[in-house]
Amino acid sequence: MNRKHLGAIIVLALAVVLASLAATSKAATKRQAKTDTIVLYASGDVNVQSLWQQYIIPGFEKKNKNIKVKFIFSEHGVQDTTTLARIGAAVKQRKWPGIDLVDAGLVTTLATDGLTQPVTKATAPNIKNVDQKLLTPVKGAAIPYRGSSVVLAYDSKNVPTPPKSLGALLAWIKAHPGKFTYNSPNSGGSGYSFAETVVDSFIPANVLKQMQTGYFPNLESNWKQGLDLLHSLNQYVYQGVYPNGNAAVLDLLGKGQIWVAPVWSDQSLTALKTGQLPPSVHLTQIANPSFTGGAAYLGVPKSAKHKVDVYKFVDYVLSPAAQTQIINVMSGFPAIPLKLMPKAIQNKFADVSANSLRPTYAQKQQSDFKAQWQQTVP
Amino acid sequence: MRRRELREGAQGLLMVLPPVAVIAVFIGFPVVAAIAYTLGRAGGPNSVVASLGQRQFIVQHGVTLDAYRDVLGNKTIHRDLWATVWVTVLATLVVVVVSWAIALYLRLADTRLARIVSGLSVVPLFIPVVIASYAMLVFYSSDGFMRSVAYHLGWHSFPTLGFTLWCVFLAEVWVNIPFGVLMMSSGLNGVPNNLIEAARDSGASMPRVVRSILLPMNVIPTVIVATFTAIYVLGSFTVPYLTGPTAPNLLGPSMSNFFSAFNQPQQAEVLAIVVFVLALGIGAVYVWANVRTGKRSAVAP
Structure with missing residues (x-):
């Protein structure tokens, strides 16, 4: 093989690589345009249901047009035990459990058993605002979102x-x-x-x-x-x-x-x-x-799909706007420091939340x- | 002939087999497992509950009575046990006496007033126990109706019965009266009128009629009411949970505390067996009474 040939081959190889890069980036932009669906499982009373269904999910979907949130609600947690078994089995086989985000009492069990994604791997900037002490009881594997x-x-x-x-x-x-x-x-x-x-x-x-x-x-x-x-x-x-x-x-x-x-x-x-x-x-x-x-915790199963989108959603839940809704609907406690909340909310909790x-x-x-x-x- | 008998026997056995199997699988087996657990055996069906419970007494071989010693040596349990026995005995006595009286009144004086009284006495049957317990609590609380009325009548030191064993006792009576009245009045209605009239004709007074005719002919309903009321009060939960004091209270709330709040399932099951043994004693009386009358009616039809 002489030099001329080598040069031609290199040029050809470069062209192929460039072409494939262009193709993938094209595919990437195409995928961005497509909408992703993340699945949220929540259990509790009707106030939990209305919080997600009427406030947080519509608010999030309005801001993120290409992400849809599918909501599964289990009243009073009647399906919690089967959901726990389902997620546990799926994570152990590294398969998608059909659920990307969990808001239920079973999250603490999932977290302490190592079935959820640790918070350190979360790509949601607002998580840093959460009280770090609340992460200890869940071994840093669940996100407190209201208290x-x-x-x-x-x-x-x-x-x-x-x-x-x-x-x-x-x-x-x-x-x-x-x-x-x-x-x-x-x-x-x-x-x-x-x-x-x-x-x-x-x-x-x-x-x-x-x-x-x-x-x-x-x-x-x-x-x-x-x-x-x-x-x-x-x-x-x-x-x-x-x-x-x-x-x-x-x-x-x-x-x-x-x-x-x-x-x-x-x-x-x-x-x-x-x-x-x-x-x-x-x-x-x-x-x-x-x-x-x-605190009430959110958990992301280790084998969840679309983790980037899931954390976008988590980030929204921990934003002052969503936290304000949580306080108004659930009379809950914000999971982020009061100084980040609107003035009216700060006054409301002036007496109560002197301590974390x-x-x-x-x-x-x-x-x-x-x-x-x-x-x-x- | 012999073959036919055999075939019929087998058919009967086959027909009775499904319910017996259901009871054996869904009741018998868990009971056996629970008894094994209280005796310290944590294997097999008990492994899940034993892996979660606290303060357990487990042995690998043989059995141990340590769990029973732990529960029965607990002073709080002693007080709860006595409270349960007293409330059960008192409530049963009062239910029997009151429902006898109402049924008798209805049997002897068939007036409109009697019918209204007996109708009212059955009302509690249609009111959920939770609602009744809460109503009872409010009625006898320190700002309740009874105290208000007593205050206006000049009795300023009327006791506050809410959250006491007296309130539990009153609520248990209230809940159990309807069953008592229904049983007793159907029993008394079964006594033929001509028996009473014959006795009256031969000069017996009304008390004598009650003592010599109505009472002996109404023994079985009385025993049924007494035993069923006693077993119901013994195992009741809602009434003492809502209206009773924090301690001592009946064994129902205690059992639930041990099982869920204290996470001591073994102790809870020991308590369940204690209640079961007490109920067994009461049940024996019921069976004995039934067998006795069965024999008597077989001898003299």
Whole structure:
């Protein structure tokens, strides 16, 4: 082979490469013009359904004309177990599970079992705004997109200046017998949060950290002091009774039987909106320590299709515009810092969100705590 | 002849086989598995629940009673057990007495008022237990109807019964009265009028008629009402959950706490077996009464 030939071959090869490049770029532009469909699975109550179906998805599709969102809704999570099995099986075989994004309680299971895409691989700029502490309980594999916290509700007619710290709250309870109660921890998260907060105030920070991330039965002796204090409150609590369920406490508050109680932020804001609670009931957060809270997570299965589009959608969900809708529709808690939100929202949460969501114990630790409360407090 | 009997027997067995198989598979098998689990066996059908539960007592070989010791040695459970027994006994007694009285009134005085009373007593049958429990709670709460009326009548210290075992007891009676009245009145209506008239003609007083004729002829419905009410109250959940105190409460809410909130399924199943044994005792009375009357009616038709 002489040089002339070589040159010709090189030219030919270059031409072929260039042509194929042109062809692929043409194909790429063609594909961009085509619309992609991503599949979102959500479970929960009708407010979750309307949040996605009437607000977030239409808002996103308007901005991203070439991405369609197909919405699968499972009321009260009746299909959660089968969906979990389906995603688990598909991810293990590296096949598309038919779902690209999940909003359900099963996300935390998926994340801790390593079936979802870690957040570090997400291509959504807004994720960096999310509170990093909320990623710990899900091993960094799920995206918190809204939260709700336990807050202190008080009737401003009878309690003009609410207690601002846990110590002040305990003093208030003792000064006003029968005007405070919380639901039994085993029957709902708001009462649980109050009990855990009292107990936490006696626990060293490093022990607390362990209980929040794992299950350590040998650390449970640390609860004694707090449980004793809770037991001593029996005589000051409304009729010495801890009602069953979050709603039962709201009911007592609404009827004016009690003046102060720990409640879920979203549940009580909804109750205020519907009139179940009178407008004189206000919400605030206490300090040292604050009540606990929790987040709802989005998860992207590892074998999801169109991950770029999925993260575009996630990015939109975490944008101030969508977060505002979440607050308005769900009375939820924003997942991004308040300073990024519109002024009106900032004012609404001025009292409540002085602190970020304080994490609770890990699941098994919680179960043991509820059992010990039941045996020692009432 | 012999072959025919055999064939008929086989046919009968075949016909009864499907329901028996259904019960064996869907009830019998889970019960056996649950009993094995309470005795510390975590293999086979129990492996899933055992992999999730906390505070379990598991053995690889043989059986252990540690789970029973753990539950029955728990002071909170003692209090719950006694509360359950007391509420069950009291509610059953009151349901039997009240439904007897209403049924008797209807049987003897067939007036319009009697019919209205018996009609009203069946109303609770058509009201869901959740609604009834909540209504009961509101009715007896500290700002409830009963206290308001008592206050206006000058009784200022009327007790607040909401969230107490008394409220549970009242609600259980309320829920169980209709069944009692229906059973008792159908039993009393089955007593032929001519028996009562004959006794009256020979000079028996009304109390005597009740004691010597109506009471003995209404034993089975009474036993049915007593046993069914007792078993219902023993295993009830909604009423004590909504109207009862935090502690002590009946075993129904306790069981559900152990199962879901405390994540201790083994302890919950031990409690279920305790309730089952209590119910078995009550059920034995029912069977005994049935067999006795069956024998008696067979001897003297």
